[in-house]
Amino acid sequence: MRESIIRQLKSIVGEENVLTDEIDLLLYSYDASFPESRPDVVVFPRSTEEVSRIMALASAEKIPVIPRGAGTGLSGGAVALKGGIVLSLTKMNRILKVDTENLVVEVEPGLVNAHLQTALAPYGLFYPPDPASMKVCTLGGNIAENAGGPRCLKYGVTKDYVLGLEVVLPDGAIIHTGGQVIKNTSGYDLTRLFVGSEGTLGIVTKAILRVLPLPEAKKTMLAIFDSLEAASRTVSATIAAGIIPTTLELMDNLLIRCAEDFTHVGLPTDAEALLLIEVDGAKEALEPQVQAIEKICRKEGAREVKLATSAAEVDRLWLARRTVIGAAARARPSLVIQDVTVPRSLLPEMVSRIVEISRKVGLLIGVLAHAGDGNLHPLLLFDSRIPGELEKVHEAEKEIFAAALELGGTLTGEHGIGLTKRDFFPLEFSPREIEVTRSIKKAFDPMNILNPGKILPE
């Protein structure tokens, strides 16, 4: 990158907010997924105006810009595929407003999801989307990926909580979408278009989010199974019975063992599967739900159904669930996590197909799922140092995608297409559908400088 451009970037954000040393660039070549590619420069803006000036410069010089939050994305969305500027929004992390009368907050994109939750708790409020990485991931990243999380089964995902956005377009223009009202049918829903656009259409610099009162009570259950199939059948049966718990998480034996090895929570390491089920709401409404769920679990063959008895136990169970992706490194050091979603009634079918694919390809695959909404996270575990292993991963991925789509599902439920699923995009969308998507990208980013090479196949 030309020295004059670096100089201009420094004049916009200050010398201390521009990184150009090889040693630093290396650390912005990755996110939490597998692919890597180095940017030419990393900048840390602190205001909308700085973002706007950076984009105007990038636009004039036709330099790729890759927005980035905590770098915990799982589809390569923050990887600088074609070099350029990594725009790290981590330093724009203020809470601008907590409006307790309208149950609305206004935040900057670099704010960590959990930091918002902590700040809301004293008001008796919470922000429902809860990605497993919520202690570190940023809300800007959540918006870019339309992130979900366990309790999205009951509460819905990020898009259901974003009311309005301030966005900097690729040419530096600043626009506002939506607002702070709950109902809003004024014009096209640009807010929802930006949510999940993976940093390819604009850069979110402020977000107005809807928050909710904390439920009065919750109950957390652990259902233990001697068969993975019975556990997944239980999920479908629960949903079919018209019961929507807050969370309905599935973990297979391999992952139970990894999670237990890290957390020592007391998970049953001999079980083939477990379901972590939570219900919340008014105190008196919970007991009947717990009983109904327990009945279904037992009918479908649960070996044991346990109710967590203390807040500390609940915290430990969730720690085990939220950290299991990292903990999987205890089984094999390299990991690719998939994110397919199928109709909930077909969860057992999809689970059995994954087990079959694992056997056929000869690859260790852990089955993890936000099972209640049909969203599966097969963890493809391998050792990238061993020749031939990565090829097996690619083979298994292809089969998993094909199976999910055949069952009427989708390539990704909450991690995005990014780089890692880009080449599979045409499996899910027709040429005309891809053309429509491409024309939207062109309308916002005619020069293709914003996160190029993501989502759409080249």
Next chain:
Amino acid sequence: MELSEALYRCNKCGFCQASCPFYQLTREEWANARGRLRLVREALEGRLAPSDKYALRLYRCFMCGACSATCPSGVPAEEVLLKTREELARKGFIPSPLEELGSRVISTGNISGEDKSLRLSWAQNLDFPVRRNGKPDFVYFVGCVSSLYPQAYGLPQSMVYILEKRGVNYSVLGEEERCCGYPLLINGQVELALEVAKKNIAAVKETGAKVLITTCPSCYRMWKKFYPELLGEDNPVEVVHSSQWLAEAGLPLKPLEEKLTYHDPCDLGRGSGVYEEPRAFLKSIPGVSLVEMPLTRAEALCCGGGGNVESLEPSAGEGVAKMRLEQARLVGAKAVVTACPQCRRTLSRAARGTGLKVVDIVELAAKLLID
């Protein structure tokens, strides 16, 4: 775990950002363990030559160990950093302020470079002697911060006040006490740490005491964990931290109607697994309501006074301390109790003007002790 295997185990999930004080402060990737480990791996695999820049990214760390304690993959990042610093020190890449710190410790026996005769300054105005002849049951190992930083004198004064009132047969080492060697160890100067360890052990042996009590978590961890590891032999004394002693002492205490929160010192909690005893003591005070901050126990945020960062980058700690105090404020605590002279110093400084009180658990105990 082999170094290369440990490094390979990091699957880049980034969860180490959550409790990393330097990451929370800078919000830049080099600061979280994921980034640091990646640099070490590049160097180990020959793609990155050690340099001052590289060294600085591995020395700008509070060594609080939160990354290791909370890593789902089980990567022992703190251990990796210690091993890497050892090599950097051997090759002459210690940042100069830290090298000077090491030299000070070796030449004067303490971190601030004071004459060893000043080691008992904190006890000057007491009306009883703390360095005693005869065979004590307890040696109180005071540590550099409490001995030589006037703001911290209250802690050793409180400790000996309680020991005195309880009729404990104790002594301090006075001029014979040296820095425990922890600052040397984390500098990567392991040989030098071993040198002071031997001298301290000899001095304690000389007294014939059975128990060594510390009020400093780093001294405690050094004595308890690293001395036996460095020397390859058991300690000649039982090593106890003041908070553990308080939990067992059964002191008669005046009530205190206050909402308190407890800040886990890194070397005491994560570093030594002492989480329960200080909490048990606080809960034993009549009237106290103990609340937990959002990041607590293994996840606790460092106070900003850890590692040798104060020597390397004096301003870094304050920002971290402010974040920690904000957590205390969020849960409605009126006072932060800790069990470490350095946490006490760092947090007190940042608490000025906030209305929050910061106190060491021993000072609190002395204040509430019924004569």
